[in-house]
Amino acid sequence: MEALRVLFPASEFALLAVILGLPALGAFVNGLFGKRLGKDAVRLMALAALGGAFLAAVTTFLMLPHEGGKLTWTAWRWFSITGRMGQSIPIDVAFSVDGLSGTMILVITGVGFLIHLYSSAYMREDPGYYRFFAYLNLFIFSMLVLIMGDNLAVLFVGWEGVGMCSYLLIGFWFKDDKNASAGKKAFVVNRIGDFGLLVAMAMLAYYTGTLNFDGIAANAGNLLAAVKIWPIGNMSADTVPGFLSFLIPSQPVLVYAGTLAALALFLGCAGKSAQIPLYVWLPDAMAGPTPVSALIHAATMVTAGVYLVARLSAVFVLSPFAMAVVAVTGVATALFAASIGLFQNDLKKVLAYSTVSQLGFMFIGVGVGAFAAGFFHVLTHAFFKACLFLGAGSVIHAMHARIHDTDQSQDMRNMGGLKNHMPLTRWTFLLACLSIAGFPGFAGFWSKDEILWRAFSSRIESVSTRGQPVWQWPEWLGPAIYWVGILAATMTAFYMFRAYFQTFHGEFRGWTIVRGWKDPHPHGHHDDHHGHAHGEKLEGPEPHESPLPMTIPLIVLGALSVFAGFLMAEPLVHLTHNHAFAPLAHLLEPVFSLTERAVKAREGVEGLLFPMMLPGVAACFTGIFLAMLVYWNKRGEPERRFAESFPGLYRLIYDKWRIDELYNATVVGMVDAIADIFTMADKWIIDGIIAKLSAALVGFFGTVLRALQTGRVQVYAASMVIGLAGVGWFLVKPHADANVDDAELRRSGEVRLSAAPGLGYRYRWEAPGLPARDFSEAADVTVKLEPGETKDVVLRVRNAFDREATETFSFSRPTGRKTPAGPTTMLGSDVPALPPGATPAEQIHDLIQPRGLQ
Structure with a gap:
């Protein structure tokens, strides 16, 4: 035993890899090659893998440190995540065995081996013999990973x-x-x-x-x-x-x-x-x-x-x-x-x-x-x-x-x-x-x-x-x-x-x-599902x-x-x-x-x-x-x-208190109903509107555009003339637009408006409190509102062709409110103040004691 302790130190106990590796090897060999190897070879591979794992588990159990402690083996660094304090939390592919997991691996491999031995005869006539043992070995491997994971x-x-x-x-x-x-x-x-x-x-x-x-x-x-x-x-x-x-x-x-x-x-x-x-x-x-x-x-x-x-x-x-x-x-x-x-x-x-x-x-x-x-x-x-x-x-x-x-x-x-x-x-x-x-x-x-x-x-x-x-x-x-x-x-x-x-x-x-x-009609094990009625x-x-x-x-x-x-x-x-x-x-x-x-x-x-x-x-x-x-x-x-x-x-x-029927009528029924709703949504909204309607619109506009793409210079020239006419119409028509700056509305009540420029534009602002003016080049105006007041500001624009446009802007200033005397807590105003200098645990205790935490 001392020789094994030297060969497998407690901090790098590689024998754990043997316990894990043998069932994984059995699953791999039987899963890929079992059909060709035949049933005898499949049985030998599966039993040898579990038997070897059981012997390694017994050895590991006997080598557990006295009075506590554990045996560990780290394969590699898997990845790292970031904690709430910004620290790196490493996640290793690491395995360990102590008194709890050591007893469990004996049960898993020992009872698992007996079940494998039993299955070698019970499933003998099943055509999926190799597949069955591949799954069994893989199941044991997965359970060992679960138990031995550190x-x-x-x-x-x-x-x-x-x-x-x-x-x-x-x-x-x-x-x-x-x-x-x-x-x-x-x-x-x-x-x-x-x-x-x-x-x-x-x-x-x-x-x-x-x-x-x-x-x-x-x-x-x-x-x-x-x-x-x-x-x-x-x-x-x-x-x-x-x-x-x-x-x-x-x-x-x-x-x-x-x-x-x-x-x-x-x-x-x-x-x-x-x-x-x-x-x-x-x-x-x-x-x-x-x-x-x-x-x-x-x-x-x-x-x-x-x-x-x-x-x-x-x-x-x-x-x-x-x-x-x-x-x-x-x-x-x-x-x-x-x-x-x-x-x-x-x-x-x-x-x-x-x-x-x-x-x-x-x-x-x-x-x-x-x-x-x-x-x-x-x-x-x-x-x-x-x-x-x-x-x-x-x-x-x-x-x-x-x-x-x-x-x-x-x-x-x-x-x-x-x-x-x-x-x-x-x-x-x-x-x-x-x-x-x-x-x-x-x-x-x-x-x-x-x-x-x-x-x-x-x-x-x-x-x-x-x-x-x-x-x-x-x-x-x-x-x-x-x-x-x-x-x-x-x-x-x-x-x-x-x-x-x-x-x-x-x-x-x-x-x-x-x-x-x-x-008179022999059948293989589990391959026939006909039976007889009670009393026959x-x-x-x-x-x-x-x-x-x-x-x-x-x-x-x-x-x-x-x-x-x-x-x-x-x-x-x-x-x-x-x-x-x-x-x-x-x-x-x-x-x-x-x-x-x-x-x-x-x-x-x-x-x-x-x-x-x-x-x-x-x-x-x-x-x-x-x-x-x-x-x-x-x-x-x-x-x-x-x-x-x-x-x-x-x-x-x-009928098992009909719990399955209850789940089918409630949980499963609800899930099925939601699935049906989404199926209809997929059919009519996703496929019908988004996909088919979009395709139809694209096809329609494509048909229209194909009528314009004739390859004749006269048609293209006519399109250019129509486009120039549209641009000209836009320039001739005035636009009463303005940028509004109301950042100071709540504090001081001031609103600043700046009219958009244009060809020969002159402006006239009308609002309560503003002096009456004729059209001028003044594009900016400042309006002041009292708390609770509402004002309408009218902008009139006249361009170089003496055409006019009008736009109205409405503003309201809210009534004043008192500023809170101090910060509030998200837990409610009745939460007692924390004592200064208290430890985190004492602070938590003072905070939660009046409410009876669970």
Whole structure:
């Protein structure tokens, strides 16, 4: 190890380039040459690239400096931007690894390798085999760029890269319109979140003077600056329509810049990590191949938002209001998505809404200041959710032996009784279900219960220079989040074991099993989409266990779903006072050291750790017991009776609360209407008027001018005569024009007029207060007005031919107004004066304290 430290110093740790370069190389080779190389070579290239990256990631993790610190590698200077003080802000293509990102790259490359291995058998018969692995390698490369980027600019490159790869992978079978639409939906919804991230990047660069993560953390105090969000510009309450006046505050509204930056960041995170209201793309991601679902939902893209909140925790803790928004959004998403999963029949969609719900738990963790606990759930979720998705893929693989339709092969009503035919898939699926349900001792138990305990016991205090917080968490907020989380955890245990019992227990409902049956019309995997109606009798072979490349990842992930929880089993640490039960917490402690001062324990929670674990355990057993009662003992009869007794409610939940329909009727409908308007504008205004009418006018004048361009000298001479006559007429006719200088009108009331010269011109000025004069050569006159007076000045012009012209000029002088006694502030006259000699933070505190900033 010491030899490696000499070869790769911490400040120039080039091994990071190997971690990044190998997946990029795999994507390049398979993308360009995979079709010629053949499937075996494609598989070898993809697995070797991910396997090598995983080994390099393990080596990097083992070489992390003790007691904090990080490993960095700078490739080149990318560009520079100018800060608000005129300083240059360099943006480097730089990468770094600390305890947080080091753990993430192990998950990405390790779980990613298992998914690649699984895919090598699952996608074996697909004609786009080489293209699939090129996309998978590119997806891993983009996620590594996102995680290892040392600044927000590099992170954003990876952020957009995983967005692009998700579009390619979700819509992999793009010949089906539904799959192509799902890919586009994921791409568009994520762009909404990306707008928030771009705004946040601009704000952070403006206030902190850097996009580097260490620099942002060091200069985060600059975000304690007051920003006026109302009135906007020169607007005021008087400019708002009267019927909206009750919504508009009468006083200026100020907030911390840190609050705005944190909320903008969270918008980006909500899009990438599928939180309300931007969660709608994730369930549709099931349109892609099952290994894609496992990769996106478990180890990579959807956890990027949680990672970003944890990475910029120093920004978020500056704003208790933003932290409350994160936590409340997380618990609302956890409960809402769990409710949708209760009655879904598509096995992959159950897991999809489970992912959305579990992401909500992660945001509860980071929202209540338990950043390490929230990240720990990212880790355990990667294991049990990857196991669940790959287990679902193993079941679907077996169902395709007779049912080739994509939707029907995923429908749990066509499954049942598979525990006897697929024992290994059944046991690993069961272990993952126990983990996600929070069964005591399993990985999900430790991470979920740690989040719920921190929600109950913690509160966020605002950072204030005088010890007086600007906005306080209400005392009821933490306990409320805890109890709603308990309800969501109960639902999770219920719908996951509903899926387990419907899939593996009871009688097999897919087809009538015939020993020795052979398909008279064999089809390749995923290439046939015909199915059968429910109740139609089919004959087929016995469902079989998946091949070894698919079962090995299931075994590994199933084991991790059980034992990974001991990486951060905090209750055991409290019980035994032995930190060996929480090595991950020790590793992450330096990363989140700056956030400790903002996260405080609520009063009266001492000694309640183990009692408050009991509701979580009860939630697990209650959900499992209810699922066992309804779907194992009674074969789903209570659900059928519920559907008959409350058909409207049942259908509403089954239809996912019809949020997609709501979006289609509002947001999508509005966008379509605007598009139709602009389409008509393009057709009739741009094409019809600007283009076609202009062309018609040019053609008309061209036709007229062609009649004049005859080539005969007589015609040209006649044109010259007509032109000379026109010039002569202009000279003979007088013009009463004048230049007006009214610069002194407001101050002294004087206006100076100067008449335009001409051939033999003589002038006569007429106005109240001017002496009567005959025509003369005096071309200038000065008129004086009193305050509030209006005068008309008449100019008469006579030329050498005794022809006259007349023009009238009107002037008004406003009444006088008092000059303000002193300068006014844009924040309003009731803003208190700032104390002389106060520090910037104290000035901000004095300015915003009376208004209760958030």
